[in-house]
Amino acid sequence: MTFSAHGLALLCYALASAAGWASRRRPWAARPVAWLLGAGIVAHAFAFLGFHREVPPIPLESFPAALSLMGWLFAAAYLLSLGLTRVRDIGPWVATAALGFTALGDLGLRFLRFPGLGDSSGTWSHTHVLFSAAGFSLLALASLAGVGYLVKERSLKRKRDLPLPLPSLESLDRTESIALGLGFLLLTLGVGTGFLWATSFGERLWTGHTVFLLVSWVAYLLPVGQRVVLQQRGPQPARTVVIGFALLLVSYLGGRLVGGGV
Amino acid sequence: MTLVLLGLNHRTAPVEVRERHAVTAAEQLALTEKLVASPEIGEAALLSTCNRTELLALSEHFDEAADRLLACLRHEIGDGTIAVDHVYLLRDRYVVEHLFRVASGLDSMVLGEAQILGQVKEAYRSSVAAGACGPILHRLFHRTFRSAKRVRSETGIGTSVTSVARVGVELAREIFEGFDEKRVALLGAGEMAESGLLGFRDAGAEHIVVLNRTVETAVSLAERHGGKGLAIDSLEEELGRTDILLTSLEVERPFLARSTLERVMPLRAGRPLLVIDLGIPRNVEASAGELSDLYLYNLDDLAGVARAGRVQRETQIPQAEKIVEVETERFEIWRESLPLVPAIRKLVERSESLAFEEVGRHMRRLRELTAAEGMPLERELERIARGIVAKVLHGPLQALRSSGSGGWAAYDAEAVNRIFGLDEENE
Numbered sequence: 001m002t003f004s005a006h007g008l009a010l011l012c013y014a015l016a017s018a019a020g021w022a023s024r025r026r027p028w029a030a031r032p033v034a035w036l037l038g039a040g041i042v043a044h045a046f047a048f049l050g051f052h053r054e055v056p057p058i059p060l061e062s063f064p065a066a067l068s069l070m071g072w073l074f075a076a077a078y079l080l081s082l083g084l085t086r087v088r089d090i091g092p093w094v095a096t097a098a099l100g101f102t103a104l105g106d107l108g109l110r111f112l113r114f115p116g117l118g119d120s121s122g123t124w125s126h127t128h129v130l131f132s133a134a135g136f137s138l139l140a141l142a143s144l145a146g147v148g149y150l151v152k153e154r155s156l157k158r159k160r161d162l163p164l165p166l167p168s169l170e171s172l173d174r175t176e177s178i179a180l181g182l183g184f185l186l187l188t189l190g191v192g193t194g195f196l197w198a199t200s201f202g203e204r205l206w207t208g209h210t211v212f213l214l215v216s217w218v219a220y221l222l223p224v225g226q227r228v229v230l231q232q233r234g235p236q237p238a239r240t241v242v243i244g245f246a247l248l249l250v251s252y253l254g255g256r257l258v259g260g261g262v
Numbered sequence: 263m264t265l266v267l268l269g270l271n272h273r274t275a276p277v278e279v280r281e282r283h284a285v286t287a288a289e290q291l292a293l294t295e296k297l298v299a300s301p302e303i304g305e306a307a308l309l310s311t312c313n314r315t316e317l318l319a320l321s322e323h324f325d326e327a328a329d330r331l332l333a334c335l336r337h338e339i340g341d342g343t344i345a346v347d348h349v350y351l352l353r354d355r356y357v358v359e360h361l362f363r364v365a366s367g368l369d370s371m372v373l374g375e376a377q378i379l380g381q382v383k384e385a386y387r388s389s390v391a392a393g394a395c396g397p398i399l400h401r402l403f404h405r406t407f408r409s410a411k412r413v414r415s416e417t418g419i420g421t422s423v424t425s426v427a428r429v430g431v432e433l434a435r436e437i438f439e440g441f442d443e444k445r446v447a448l449l450g451a452g453e454m455a456e457s458g459l460l461g462f463r464d465a466g467a468e469h470i471v472v473l474n475r476t477v478e479t480a481v482s483l484a485e486r487h488g489g490k491g492l493a494i495d496s497l498e499e500e501l502g503r504t505d506i507l508l509t510s511l512e513v514e515r516p517f518l519a520r521s522t523l524e525r526v527m528p529l530r531a532g533r534p535l536l537v538i539d540l541g542i543p544r545n546v547e548a549s550a551g552e553l554s555d556l557y558l559y560n561l562d563d564l565a566g567v568a569r570a571g572r573v574q575r576e577t578q579i580p581q582a583e584k585i586v587e588v589e590t591e592r593f594e595i596w597r598e599s600l601p602l603v604p605a606i607r608k609l610v611e612r613s614e615s616l617a618f619e620e621v622g623r624h625m626r627r628l629r630e631l632t633a634a635e636g637m638p639l640e641r642e643l644e645r646i647a648r649g650i651v652a653k654v655l656h657g658p659l660q661a662l663r664s665s666g667s668g669g670w671a672a673y674d675a676e677a678v679n680r681i682f683g684l685d686e687e688n689e
Contacts, residue, residue, distance in 0.1 A: 015326065152436075155438065156436060156557050157551070157557065159559070159563050159566060161566070168435060168436055168437055168438055168439050169436070169437045169438075169534055170438050170439045170534075171436065171439050174439070230531075232531060232532050233531065233532040233533065234532030234533075234534065234554075234555050235532075235554065235555070237532075244545050
């Protein structure tokens with residue numbers, strides 16, 4: 001039942017993604033994108049409830065579950081932002097990213113086994129994972145938008161067509177800006193709750209994971225500063241956002257390799 | 263007489279070459295006058311748009327006329343450096359077909375654009391004003407207008423497209439989400455600027471500024487379509503806040519220098535500036551395109567954008583080409599019949615003279631008949647008519663009878679049937 005709901009969510013994201021890309025040539029196909037993403041989000045939420053009720057429960061802190069959570073957050077953040085901003089034309093990209101994260105998570109959840117976290121699993125750990133995953137997914141979105149901006153900017157400068165249509169430069173810049181702001185805020189909360197979690201259960205504070213996470217948090221101060229303090233936009237903040245996310249990925253994977261964290 | 267056309271366009275020559283061979287309205291008239299004054303040229307016209315410069319002539323001698331047109335394009339319009347690769351030369355039927363295609367927008371950078379017909383009309387007016395438009399060019403131009411109108415009204419080639427300036431609107435969508443909060447500045451207040459203004463206004467732009475050397479023209483254009491007219495001196499200040507700049511000034515060298523844009527760009531905090539240069543010669547220094555956050559597109563660059571939107575209209579090309587073909591054929595039939603004109607005129611004159619002679623011969627008797635009532639007037643008129651027919655047909659009938667002995671009777675009978683429409687009468 002749990003995995004059926006997860007599979008249904010995957011199917012919805014896949015259909016939303018296909019409709020989104022098809023809408024580039026057939027505008028009528030854009031209509032069901034938001035509905036399909038919405039249906040995917042609902043099915044995905046049921047799947048998470050199911051993970052919690054499994055015996056033993058599948059921990060939200062596990063890597064595949066966190067990936068799946070990122071997919072869910074991607075789609076949910078996009079739907080929430082539709083009414084607030086004019087980022088409709090990134091729909092296909094969001095649907096594809098949600099599909100990618102959820103598919104990877106699905107594979108991991110089906111084929112890997114997860115040790116329980118014992119007493120340390122609880123409110124702080126869940127809050128930490130929720131904030132971090134949300135922050136991660138938004139920063140991934142900002143990074144995607146940043147890459148898109150740089151590619152599109154280059155194609156416009158060189159006056160060459162791109163094999164894949166990208167949203168307008170302004171759409172990409174706005175998406176990057178909003179996702180960076182919210183993502184950094186959530187990452188900050190994730191880092192904070194992570195430290196609280198570690199200290200409240202007497203865990204070792206300075207592990208590879210925490211050090212790398214802190215380093216990438218500091219690295220993100222640069223694009224945030226460019227955007228907020230210097231009011232910059234365009235290619236410069238796009239470059240630093242992409243570099244920031246690369247650092248975040250390295251720190252996450254590096255932290256897991258060095259050990260000392262979940 | 264041979265029709266000759268020599269020219270260059272956006273397909274054969276890049277913008278750097280075209281801008282060196284652009285012709286202003288005043289030059290157009292003077293050059294047409296000079297061309298028709300040449301002994302090799304009988305009639306002449308000059309078509310100049312942002313994408314083409316074409317010289318059209320009617321001459322007894324093709325080679326001499328072609329040499330004269332090339333000399334005019336190379337030395338009187340250009341700077342003597344044009345390569346032969348950039349030029350095309352057409353003759354007779356191909357000239358007619360080319361002109362019909364050009365006026366219909368089939369040869370335009372933006373397929374089906376309507377502005378070109380106005381520019382062809384301008385070439386005709388200029389030719390008339392220069393005293394260079396004789397009966398053949400006069401007829402050719404009128405057939406051209408007719409052909410263009412047929413293509414536009416009978417096919418969908420002009421739907422969803424208007425002008426090069428409007429292609430700029432499509433390009434701007436690649437950079438901006440919408441235009442309602444964007445500031446659009448138009449440098450120049452001519453036809454191109456007006457087309458651009460309408461394009462951006464229809465796309466939702468609310469803040470439009472027109473800058474021109476003659477501020478009254480800028481204000482007039484802005485007032486007609488909504489916007490603000492300003493003097494060209496405020497350009498630098500305007501560049502700091504504008505998002506889209508569309509330039510279409512008639513200048514000899516770039517009006518907007520890289521150094522000006524270098525001063526302005528840092529003040530924009532990374533806000534992109536799209537500059538669409540529709541001028542020939544170009545209005546903006548080409549190297550300005552290297553500046554960060556500045557996207558500079560000239561007419562050649564817009565061709566790529568225009569190609570993307572032409573797929574739907576391309577389906578109309580075969581129908582449009584068919585119309586051009588039919589109209590070309592009609593014109594050629596007329597042109598090929600021109601050598602017959604003197605013979606036809608002689609035939610009419612001779613027939614009339616024979617008829618008058620016959621009427622004169624019977625005049626005295628007619629007067630007598632009119633004076634004496636009750637006499638058979640109908641019979642006398644019948645006799646006159648028979649006499650006229652006999653006299654008119656005497657020569658041709660003799661020639662026909664004598665041709666029978668040469669074995670040409672069947673051919674001649676067919677010709678007589680065709681000329682006088684006797685077969686149709688029988689049917």
